[in-house]
Amino acid sequence: MSQANQKQAEHRLPSPVANPENKAFLEAAQKDELLLKHCNSCKESHYYPRTICPHCGSDDTTWIKSAGVGEIYSYTVMRRGVEVPFAMAYVKLQEGISMLTHLTNCDFDSIRVGQKVRVVFQETQDGQKTHLFEPV
């Protein structure tokens, strides 16, 4: 395990910002569930979640539970200018949409685009849980 990865465990995540549109999303994360928004009109899911579907404009959207698996679309390891290095990524979910996240439980030097990952939940600075991904 690299030095960068040792330090990653010490990285303290800022907490998400609560608002009326992400209340269900944040509450689900406390129960280790990843929610997405799905549109009943165009049958597509979207991220970030919002009331009105960004693909077709319908307000007939519902929360669905994501399988929480996907692959790394792109990533970077932030090595300088921050207290503790961290690995940021876009993960493309099995449901076909990508989300911004961090990668954890991995050697930062061995991360690869296309790598299979699954969701895990980690506490932020004030004890709320939020989603991260780890290699399968």
Add this chain to the structure above:
Amino acid sequence: MSFAANKYDACIAGIYEHPLRVAPDHTVAQLHAEVAQGALQDAGLTLDDVDGYFCAGDAPGMGPVSMVDYLGLKKLRYLDSTDTGGSSYLTHVNHAARAIAAGQCKVALITLAGRPKSEGSSGTQVRSQWASAPDFAFEKPYSPAPLNTYAMCAMRHMYEFGTTSEQLAWIKVAASHHAQHNPNAALKDVLTVDDVLNSPMIADPLHRADCCVVTDSGGALVVVHPDIAKSLKKPVVTMMGAGETTKGQMGGKVDLTYSGLAWAAPLAFKEAKLTPEQIRYASIYDSFTITVLIQLEDLGFCKKGEGGKFVEGGQLISGKGKLAFNTDGGGLCNNHPANRGGMTKVIEAVRQLRGEAHPAVQVPNLEFALASGIGGALGTRHGASVLIMGRLQ
């Protein structure tokens, strides 16, 4: 309304770039005023001639409400505070030109200034102005900053197209070749590809030398009606075409390999009735080396995925390569005032069209120039704007 129907509908008559790169003893409003005075003087006009004013989020206080009062502008008929980050000022030129063509004002002043260097800003920090973005509610735990979000674009471009760190480095090398001739440039050392690759890795795959400079400074532009331009002493630079848009994460259908210029550039070229092959000088927004590479593809200078091959071997060095870019040293080496590089992109394009660039980097007999801007963050959400200008014969 199209300017291409009559190339003489609006002209850039005044430019000014503040010479300071560190300005701890200035206020932001004072810097705005100094660049306003400089650009108006360059045009042979005064604050009393201004009847249109444009500024963006770098302006202190309540944007134009504060700055118009500070500057003492008394004849205003037209205001615009469109804010698309660093691309704002290209968009302002577009809006000013169309307002002039529509008869809504005759002398438009556009200003930018800021003090990020003195205030300790860095590309590794999360930008406070992103905090109220609806998507940021979902992103805050992950600390998206300019550097890491652009780095993910570079990583994906390398994965899909085989682009290399060496190819990205050639962009910085070319900028440094130009900056050596600019006495005001923040970085004047000529770099090699190895110098770039040996600089510390900040956010994989971007090295420190892949990044632009952080500078205090500012710049201003004066866009005027052709009747006024004809009476001034400077060579007349005309607006020929423009395009602007924004791009985000498209509901999760993220594709980091292209920018909003993929839509905006064809609009500008169509309006200008030109093709990329006719452009010999381009000011390409250069917050990071990857920003330049992706825009070169989206602007049509090469095919998607072939930006790496396009830039290697010094092809962006004026007098040597096939496309001269950022002959002032650009944001990568000269100046990226207020963390917003669009203003200086337009200024150097106008210098080139006037024949006022440094002789070592001046493109001879230049007829057309392009300036492009990416504002915000390429990897999450950004504004994209492009201008095509011409020299009136």
